[in-house]
Amino acid sequence: MKVKKIAVLTSGGDSPGMNTALRAVVRTCAYKNIDCVGVSRGYQGLINDDIKTLKTRSVRGIINRGGTMLYSARSDEFRTKEGREKAFSNIKKHGIDGLVVIGGDGSFTGGLIFQKEFGIPVIGIPGTIDNDLYGTSHTLGYDTALNTVMDAIDKIRDTAISHDRLFFVEVMGRDAGHIALNSGIAIGAQEILIPEQNMGIEGLISSLKDSKKNGKTSSIVVVAEGDKTGKNVFDLARQVEEEFPKYEIRVSVLGHMQRGGSPTCFDRVLGTKMGVRAVESLIDGVSGKMIGIDNGKIVSTSLKKAIKGETKIDPELIRVSRIMNI
Numbered sequence: 001m002k003v004k005k006i007a008v009l010t011s012g013g014d015s016p017g018m019n020t021a022l023r024a025v026v027r028t029c030a031y032k033n034i035d036c037v038g039v040s041r042g043y044q045g046l047i048n049d050d051i052k053t054l055k056t057r058s059v060r061g062i063i064n065r066g067g068t069m070l071y072s073a074r075s076d077e078f079r080t081k082e083g084r085e086k087a088f089s090n091i092k093k094h095g096i097d098g099l100v101v102i103g104g105d106g107s108f109t110g111g112l113i114f115q116k117e118f119g120i121p122v123i124g125i126p127g128t129i130d131n132d133l134y135g136t137s138h139t140l141g142y143d144t145a146l147n148t149v150m151d152a153i154d155k156i157r158d159t160a161i162s163h164d165r166l167f168f169v170e171v172m173g174r175d176a177g178h179i180a181l182n183s184g185i186a187i188g189a190q191e192i193l194i195p196e197q198n199m200g201i202e203g204l205i206s207s208l209k210d211s212k213k214n215g216k217t218s219s220i221v222v223v224a225e226g227d228k229t230g231k232n233v234f235d236l237a238r239q240v241e242e243e244f245p246k247y248e249i250r251v252s253v254l255g256h257m258q259r260g261g262s263p264t265c266f267d268r269v270l271g272t273k274m275g276v277r278a279v280e281s282l283i284d285g286v287s288g289k290m291i292g293i294d295n296g297k298i299v300s301t302s303l304k305k306a307i308k309g310e311t312k313i314d315p316e317l318i319r320v321s322r323i324m325n326i
């Protein structure tokens with residue numbers, strides 16, 4: 001079947017580079033003489049028929065903008081069969097014969113069910129800062145988030161040094177420690193706590209004792225939000241404070257600033273390549289795949305594998321971080 005009209009949506013937590021990928025999808029459609037429509041607020045927009053034609057000029061000036069021009073949402077209604085039926089009736093009404101979903105694992109799970117139930121071909125672009133999808137070394141927005149975190153912690157370090165303080169900095173990543181591990185190495189953290197490798201409170205305390213013995217007067221501990229060493233980062237800081245009553249401890253939760261900002265060059269190029277390949281895949285009759293990157297090459301993986309496959313922490317990163325915190 002010849003693809004004549006493609007719909008694109010952004011769903012779940014936004015990530016820098018979503019706009020870049022959207023622009024690439026729209027312009028590739030124009031290049032291939034295919035109609036393109038944008039769906040506002042993810043799957044909820046499909047249900048509410050919030051669907052508009054996007055032309056080449058509709059996406060001007062967005063390549064460098066964080067967030068998503070299409071808005072994003074997590075739709076509870078789309079989790080129900082009735083919601084998906086409404087969404088599909090709008091797909092039919094608009095004559096849409098392919099869907100590009102820019103989002104994370106929750107968005108892909110929804111897309112996969114939708115494809116299975118109604119036969120509409122779905123292609124995923126991994127837009128999330130968490131880097132937690134199998135089949136791509138980098139998700140879109142991850143590189144930007146890493147640079148944002150690095151800049152923020154560099155600033156925290158300035159004040160940590162001035163006051164001889166120990167800082168616990170919590171970073172995002174949901175259940176994955178990729179942001180914590182990479183940013184932690186980049187800012188020279190004393191310790192990096194990630195869910196994939198729990199060093200335990202004793203391990204942390206002994207590392208901090210060693211660092212004191214070695215003459216360190218201030219330190220940064222980067223904590224992934226999914227780490228379970230303490231109940232949360234504040235509880236963790238309290239436990240450490242009991243052990244070091246003389247150490248001035250502060251906690252900083254970086255929060256949603258990690259999701260915003262202008263995408264880095266890496267994310268702009270990645271989003272562009274992924275957007276082009278997503279449209280080309282639908283034209284070629286491919287469905288149920290996520291576009292990824294592996295050693296600089298654009299690849300594709302089944303959506304099922306992308307969601308279910310384990311994204312492993314690179315043991316080399318753990319090794320070098322251990323050497324550095326001597």
Ligand code: F6P
Binds near residue numbers: 104130173225
């Ligand atoms: O998945 C992206 C992410 O930013 C996670 O790192 C974080 O746990 C979550 O979304 C926060 O979600 P919300 O914006 O709904 O608070």
